[in-house]
Amino acid sequence: MTNPLSSHQLTEAQKQQWEQDGYLVIPSFFDGEETKEMLDEAKRLCDEFEVDGHPMTTFKTAADGEHVGDEYFLTSGDKIRYFLEPTSLSPATSTQPAKLIVPPAQSINKIGHALAMLNPVFRKHTLESDRIRDVAKSLGAQESPRVLQSMIICKQPRIGGVVPCHNDSTFLYTDPPSAIGAWIALEECTPENGCLSFLPGSHRLSRTANRFIRAPDGGTTFMDVPGVEPNEENWDDMEGWRKAPCSPGTLVLIHGSVMHKSPPNPSDKTRIIYTFHMIEGGKGVKYDEKNWLQPTKEMPFPALF
Template sequence: MTVLTAEQKQKWKEDGYLAIPDFFSSEETNEMITRARQLLNEFDIEGHPLTTFKTAEDGEHVGDTYFLESGDKVRYFLETSALTPATASDPAKLRVPPAQAVNKIGHALAVLDPVFRMYTLESDKVRDLARDLGEQQSPRVLQSMIICKQPKIGGSVPTHNDSTFLYSNPPSAIGAWIALEDCTPSNGCLSFLPGSHKTARISSRFVRAAGGGTTFVPVPGVEPNEESWEDMPGWKQAPCKAGTLVLIHGSVMHRSPPNPSEKSRLIYTFHMIEGAEGYTYDEKNWLQPTEAMPFASLL
């Protein structure tokens, strides 16, 4: 089934991202956000390791066992600012109620949660979109998650591209980012550097470190870009209404600011990599399939 117009396909090729308004109806979007809020309200801090989701801004990255073994589970990761600083005599504590402390929930929602499975692996619309886009012969779904951008404490996401974090050889990642609430400049909407996917080289990758945790390592034979993407002109904000699906090329540079507003910015996202012969996703990557749960085929 044809999903995209010729103009949309051209914009995707030129910009490296594409917003598709009303991809999901208000009823479908409401079902997803209702489930997302239910999961947040079910979060039990008792026994949680207080794993926060750290970004590249401070040079530190999440990498404990709770994170590294989340590829076949549904786990909760906290906002750093939702916790008090830990001291030798006083462990970290939540500053806010548990449901308001969560940065994201992942990473196997598309497989394990019945609602998000229905709108990912079991969605004819999603399958038709993947076929119509024509970028992948055998897309495999991985890293499905809810990202929260909580009011007042939702942190920024620095400039990055997705293939660095979900590396295949050759790079093949595509993100499907679904707004469950209106995403605005006030509550942390995405920004993109249009066309950057044409010149960005995937020269490093996010991997499991030999001694535990995670780190970045160079991709052999690929020279890093000399440009400072952060300061380049041409960045465009991408505000969108609830129900919008945004396709994100694995090499396009994007980011989002913190959320200082009173309104949350809940989204659901999953990624696809090429599973066809000639593409390799290896054991160095931080996110690993398991024998019981290999990366699910979309088509």
């Protein structure tokens, strides 16, 4: 049943802020009860992580370097799978495999990538959410958004790693670029435990000149986008970076071209968030078979509306 009080149309001021900055912070988008429901579910999933049989696949984001690319990762688009913090494992040797050096629930970097489709709690607050649909419609950036890459991201206390400067269209490439992220704080996100930082306005300057793909011989790699000259800017060194601390229940919309990052978490507090992405699914926009994340016949990327 649709609750008439659950709508959330963006104001003109919010839309102007989005156009200007390339991201939009919306405090109290989810109320305390809704946020707790998602946080409790995220913690339940973490607590249920089974180490036995897991390939010990770790996850780290590197826009120009090594990246995860095993089959466990590449076939996770229609499943709920666990990816570990690299520093949660002992180094593998020629005689000993890598082993967890922290409790299993505290080893998790992220859980994905089909939570919005397969988990009832996250489906409720994504595909079944009138407010999410209203925001996407009033944003006016996509005519027919498709939801993909829904996941919990945990910055674990003392071991949660850095996410370097990047834009999302590199990893969820469409022609032309169309990705939008929806990032939801389930706990307090502060400079001390790894809140997001943005370079406002960089979405108007950055060009998606390379993309993260499935390598022809297996695994993943990056390839140049034909006809797109790479930016010469060193984004990290540019002035104007802005931290975006936020309270539980905050929704942050992220333009696919805006440069953003987050630091490690040396604190003793977790920073658990839920996020999903949207791409344009209408005519004239192509999501091709080179992308690392692929829909399946059984689970195509669902339409938001």
